[in-house]
């Protein structure tokens with residue numbers, strides 16, 4: 782009886798997961814606003830390594846403290862790794878998902894040089910960032926670029942994992958050689 786109940790529960794959970802997955806896929810196709818909300822997928826692989834290396838080089842060579850911002854920081858994959866290495870620089874993550882935000886807070890509880898804001902990134906000002914790192918999604922990128930241009934008050938470098946920001950001046954396209962969904966890092970400078 783116990784084995785039957787556990788098997789039934791597992792099948793039920795798989796069914797729910799499949800239904801949820803299809804709801805997300807259908808919503809992505811039919812709802813423009815939903816497409817503008819990149820889901821949680823942490824940076825990984827070559828793109829993550831490239832962004833961390835590039836930002837680390839700048840931070841190592843900087844004579845003054847810099848501010849690094851990740852709008853849509855998820856669970857802090859990019860900023861927490863960097864904040865651990867560079868205590869003399871300041872890091873900010875903006876994340877509107879409360880659960881991911883709580884994980885960020887938990888993961889970074891011992892770090893003094895990082896702040897997290899739980900909010901829609903479009904309500905926050907990006908102006909004080911020297912470096913912006915991001916991993917968002919195509920339908921959002923034009924609006925995201927407009928936001929950066931609008932808030933910009935000093936020179937900024939922007940590293941975008943996989944997705945181009947159409948209205949910003951591209952200075953480098955770092956090809957990862959991958960042919961899959963997530964590839965390349967785009968560098969912009971204002």
Ligand SMILES: C[S@@+](CC[C@H](N)C(=O)[O-])C[C@H]1O[C@@H](n2cnc3c(N)ncnc32)[C@H](O)[C@@H]1O
Pocket residue numbers: 817818819820821822823824851852853854855856857858859875876877878881900901902903915916917942
């Ligand atoms: C693809 S994940 C990237 C996470 C992280 N930046 C990284 O590279 O590992 C995108 C994140 O952006 C968040 N997000 C999407 N739209 C947002 C918005 N308007 N304001 C704040 N966060 C947002 C999502 O909740 C998700 O966690």
